[in-house]
Amino acid sequence: MTESTDGIRDRLLHAATLALAVLLLPFAALTAPGHARFVACQWALGLRFPRENLSGLTPATRSAFTEARAVAFWRDRQLIGLTSGHRDADEQFRLYTEEVRRTGSTAAARRRVLPPEESGHVRGTALDIRPREGAHWLELHGAAHDLHRTYDNEWWHFEYLPNHRGRPPLRRAHPGVPLRHAA
Secondary structure: OOOOHHHHHHHHHHHHHHHHHHHHHHHHHHHOOOOHHHHHHHHHHHHHOOOOOOOOOOHHHHHHHHHHHHHHHHHHOOOOEEEEOOOOHHHHHHHHHHHHHHHOOHHHHOOOOOOHHHOHHHHOOEEEEEOHHHHHHHHHHHHHHOEEEOEOOOOOEEEEOOOOOOOOOOOEOOOOOOOOOOO
């Protein structure tokens, strides 16, 4: 059985990103003494995922995310990228109304997209993660950084939820389901 072209490309990009971070370490040490590994990781991942945009995330969410992916990168050689983070209310409303139009009902749309006033993306606390392996790593280790997968139907969606003492909150089946509270 042969590996797909996408699989080979992904493995090569993964290896190149790791190698690039190592090559960037001396430069990172000059610009950020004591934080070279963190900085080199962020630079390399920024080149690997050039369209990722961390602006608009709350400072705590951004810090938790960048720290978590630095740990994943150096400890487990796992790359974590951001597909979508903060969205302004207009963008979230556009996504929501498109989903209402596509599905034909607000109830069906809410299974995939929330209106702006309910969205963690608008608050700057939600992260859509890639690749799937990165999301899996975050699901296993994200609680240490207060990052939790919140919906069963979205393997990529995580939210910064402090005050859970490192334990994940109860996960919802999908975005439109009210959060259940533990007994």
